[in-house]
Amino acid sequence: MLPVTSTAADTLVKVAGSVLTEVAALRDRIVEEVSGELPELAQDAQARDLLVSTVRENLIAALGVFGGATRRVDVGAPPVALEFARRLAQRGVPITTMLRAYRLGQAAFQQEMITRIAAEPVSAGDVAVAATELSSVAFGYIDKISEEVVEAYQLERDTWLRNRNANRLAKVRTVLSGKAVESGEIEKAIGYVLSDRHVGAVLWCGPDVDEGARLSSLERHAGLLATAAGGRVPLVVAPDASTVWAWFPASSIDPDLVTRVLDGSPEPVRVALGDPASGLDGFRGTHQQALQAQAVALMAGDGLSRSVTTASQLGPLALVAADTAAVATWVRTVLGALADDDEQHRRMRETVWAYLSSGSSLMLASQELHLHKNTIQYRLRKAEQARGRPLSEGRIDVEVALLACRLLGTAVLRPVGD
Template identity: 40%
Template sequence: MSDPETEIQGIAALLAERQIELTAELVDAFRDRIPELPTDPALVELLVGSSGANLETFVHLMRGHIRVRDVHAPTAAVEYARRLAQRGTPPSALLRAYRIGQQLILQWAHAQITGGIDDPTLALRTTQLLTDTSFLYIDAVSEEVVQAYQEERERWLANRSAVQRETVDALLRGDRLDLAATEVALGYRLRQHHLGLVLWTAPGAGDLTDLTAVERTVARIAERIGAAGQPLFVPRDRETAWAWLPIGRTGELDAAGIDEVLAGGDGQVHVASGRSGAGEPGFRTTHEGAAAAHAVAQLGQHPAGRAVSYADPTVRAAALLAHDLPATRRLVLGALGDLAEDTDGAARLRETLLAFVEERESYVATAARVHLHKNTVKYRVDRAVEARGKPLGEERLDLELALIACKWLGPEVLVSAGGLMLVTKGYPSKSGTTAPG
């Protein structure tokens, strides 16, 4: 009389006979159902080897040639996991392959049991034994390949990041480099247009060492603006990363897409962007712009959900003003008078006045821009001029620069409600005396 162990031996023998055929079916299913898996021939060949080796090892387990505690992932399976880690394929795709493989082999084996065993009780016991054995195998092997994936991913990222950082630093310094070799080292094409980004999180809000949140943000931005390829992502420290988005030959992009991506996030990741640039020189200049915009955002009160763009002329002006904050503070105080106070009321007047100046003193255009009634705009402009203490047309350039400085640099250049400059030491206060140091 037969028993489940004997029946399992027969199924194992049949599985060994059909190993090549079943391996091909598994690989086809993986390619159809797991789009994240690489499809280039070298990786597909390694997937075939991994799948076949797993079937062979499972057969040995079913036949009792090895014990569960002695089961190890086949060499080909471990190598495939490492290669996926190098490619950046998510580990969920690897685990899904094992689950799908288990499902398909169990379906095939259950069909053999149903067609070959007449006794329902024996068929059920054999099915239970086969299912238990398959789960023990998948549990042992999947844990090992995931560990190999994680170790390789950490090693690969560390090595790749070190090479990329050194290469990027050399590019930004303007060193003479072999262009083709540089592109290989970066994994990024320099002979196109680029958009540079600086990304950061607030202190304690996130940790860039795992790369996930910031890399996802870069990937979403690249997809939203229609990037021409994979971005270049270079972590700098625990809270800051640099990125370059490839935007093809024309350099055209939908910059509003960056704000849309940020608005849909959790507000933990902030972005500063440069102006698009072409080729190796553009790679440098777009980053320099993004870095300048980042410096402006760090000094001021950057709103969450919006990027700071160096393409904005007021950001470019603020970046220049930030180079000499003491002089900018004096400019603000001299140009704005009481309007330079760090209060909510003064902030509303400054916002309206800046819009009014930029809209060529049109009450109608300003009202549409700031979403206020025209009469409200006129009231605020009149109040702002009164607080300033001099006519709108007097020292007009100083006025506009001072308003831009207040908008982007905030408390760094404003005057406290009590009359002394904030964050000053040894510079004139509102009253003209020297602030205490």
């Protein structure tokens, strides 16, 4: 970087003083540019007043640095700028929008200053040095101010979200408790129509997601699922720092579509879905089913890569899957060696599942698995040998045990070598 000459420094001081005397005009120009490109920053008179005051105070503070009235190390975000950041957080304006406004303001400020520097009767070299110093100081100012307003924004956003969630969660728990409630009052408080048809969901993530980012990530994914479910706004509350409960006002949600949404995300979010249900009882019922589906998914641990578990998949397993160890013992008793956790027995289990779930039809099973009927018959015989008795013996038990293998994976399978 070129050394700052006395002439260049004097030029900056002089230009800063001239801009300060006309700061209102520059303020108005910046406000118009920012509000024109980012209208969400000036949605009403109150918001616009805060924007105007924020731009004015930042201009005065920055010009004070260039004019020598303020040392760089002493500069800080004006109180009104912090208040504006908190107000944007309360209104849900994205933090990226606020930072974009600061970049627009910086660009307009530098353009005005450089235009005036170039008009000064100094050498081209001093103009270049002054412009370089201008850019360096302006960047440093915006960088420091941005850190402070971002901190104010995030703190307010976190506090506001916690308070809003606490109020909603208390109302939702009242509904879920089964107590008699006045639907109209509850609906107004939580912003959700209880008489609708709902699909309950539980979304959660593991410890590999940063603790401070979990809830925002889960809420964002709930929004993605809402789009997949038709775009209507869901009810979302957080019972803890790593889980959200959601209700989607929809007649159905396609699990395959949900899986595609989650698989397309870089964050390891998992979802449990209840069955569609209507009204107040349905609101409670579909949520309870989603919790059961989550419990089964959690039993599976990391043994399965499935990102979505639905209540409709559980069948009778929802009634017996209260104790992982007990279920594992029962599965291994029912299936024998067919419960061994290796590729050979996995193929046998999938073949038996396709055969039994198709009504013991070799043709339908072969179509589903894209295998010849003779291959299906061969695998069925091998499965019976592994089990040690016919598949028709205790058939219902066999189907439930296979369902447990599909949903719980290694949690119930017998490790090879045991």
